[in-house]
Amino acid sequence: MRISQVAAKTGLSIDTLRFYEKIGLIEPPPRDGAGRRDYPEEVLGWIRFLAQLNATGMKQADRVRYARLRAEGAATVPERRRMLEAHRSHMQAQMQALEETLALMDRKVALYRDMEHKLTQESTDV
Amino acid sequence: MRISQVAAKTGLSIDTLRFYEKIGLIEPPPRDGAGRRDYPEEVLGWIRFLAQLNATGMKQADRVRYARLRAEGAATVPERRRMLEAHRSHMQAQMQALEETLALMDRKVALYRDMEHKLTQESTDV
DNA sequence: GCTTGTGCTGGAGTGCACTCCAGCACCTAT
DNA sequence: ATAGGTGCTGGAGTGCACTCCAGCACAAGC
Numbered sequence: 001m002r003i004s005q006v007a008a009k010t011g012l013s014i015d016t017l018r019f020y021e022k023i024g025l026i027e028p029p030p031r032d033g034a035g036r037r038d039y040p041e042e043v044l045g046w047i048r049f050l051a052q053l054n055a056t057g058m059k060q061a062d063r064v065r066y067a068r069l070r071a072e073g074a075a076t077v078p079e080r081r082r083m084l085e086a087h088r089s090h091m092q093a094q095m096q097a098l099e100e101t102l103a104l105m106d107r108k109v110a111l112y113r114d115m116e117h118k119l120t121q122e123s124t125d126v
Numbered sequence: 127m128r129i130s131q132v133a134a135k136t137g138l139s140i141d142t143l144r145f146y147e148k149i150g151l152i153e154p155p156p157r158d159g160a161g162r163r164d165y166p167e168e169v170l171g172w173i174r175f176l177a178q179l180n181a182t183g184m185k186q187a188d189r190v191r192y193a194r195l196r197a198e199g200a201a202t203v204p205e206r207r208r209m210l211e212a213h214r215s216h217m218q219a220q221m222q223a224l225e226e227t228l229a230l231m232d233r234k235v236a237l238y239r240d241m242e243h244k245l246t247q248e249s250t251d252v
Numbered sequence: 253g254c255t256t257g258t259g260c261t262g263g264a265g266t267g268c269a270c271t272c273c274a275g276c277a278c279c280t281a282t
Numbered sequence: 283a284t285a286g287g288t289g290c291t292g293g294a295g296t297g298c299a300c301t302c303c304a305g306c307a308c309a310a311g312c
Contacts, residue, residue, distance in 0.1 A: 003289070014289085015271055023269095034278055036289055049230075055220075056227045060269065074241065081238035088231045091224050094181075098217050098224070101182045104175075105214045112207035115200065130258070140259085141301055149299095160308050162259055186299065 001039040010047045023060070025050060025067050056091050127165040136173045149186070151176060151193050182217050 007014045020026045026047070029039045053063055066083055069076035133140045146152045147163075152173070155165045179189055192209055195202035 013271075016269090018290090019270065034289080036278085052223070052227045052230065055223045077238050077241050081235055081242070084231050084235050084238070088228065088235070091228055091231070095221065095224050095228075097178070097181045098221050101178045102214065102217055102221075104178065105210050105217070109207055109210050109214070112203050112210070115203050116207070119200070119203070128258080139301075142299090144260090145300065160259080162308085 001041065001043075003037050003039070006039050006043060006047070009044055010051070012047065012051075020050075024064050025060075027071060053087070056087070057094060058087055058090075062087075127167065127169075129163050129165070132165050132169060132173070135170055136177070138173065138177075146176075150190050151186075153197060179213070182213070183220060184213055184216075188213075 003014050003017055006012075006017055010017075012020070017026065021028055026043065029037045029043065032038045050063060050067075053066075058066075062083065066080060069080050069083075129140050129143055132138075132143055136143075138146070143152065147154055152169065155163045155169065158164045176189060176193075179192075184192075188209065192206060195206050195209075
């Protein structure tokens, strides 16, 4: 698969794909006769996983570390597991922050609606 | 309250407090006789609210916009409410991403545990 | 009255995660 | 055979959110 196809299917830009390769997030794919990258299908799943780690706040440096461990094979499974567990608890903290702030937003929005209601009445009453 | 006190109570650095003032996130506090910032107590609650918006992914530019609206008074309540509602739905999308990825982490961690178990047995069995 | 601590300003520097560009090669359709 | 599209490399530039620093003023304790 050519780089433009991968970009289209993953939503990453072509530049980002090359950048991810440069920093070690994606393994350098084989090249075709003309020296162009020829990605295997499996890269799509890996990129989607990276996107999930990204969306849930894992830092680039840690994603790179995980990618490097993954490339080293089965011997690194315990360390990868520890990384995922660490990220898991980080995500749980985020969930809690979100829940608390969501509740706060609801209270504030209700308060603001109330204020708007009163302001509307004020101008209607005169 | 002096800047170092505010820093200690909020966890922000002194530089960050001045930076927040510069970009309009915090209103310039009055100064004491020696020209030092003298923050009112209320700033603590506001900073904690900012921290919550921060922790749940609201961008600086939007926090600044909200702060400016807030400083303008009651007339901006409808717009502030719309901002909070927009942030609310952004947070809900984040929650969903977290839930999905949390479930994925659990599956992967279980898988890795399983692999570790088998590897251990392999070396034990021989 | 001098040292230490705290604060001030304006501006430069940092780290992260991309994003863009020049200058070139190759492939494809007309 | 030539024009347009796609891809390549190495390196520079960007935007965000701070963070640090020099050089100075004021204050408080010994």
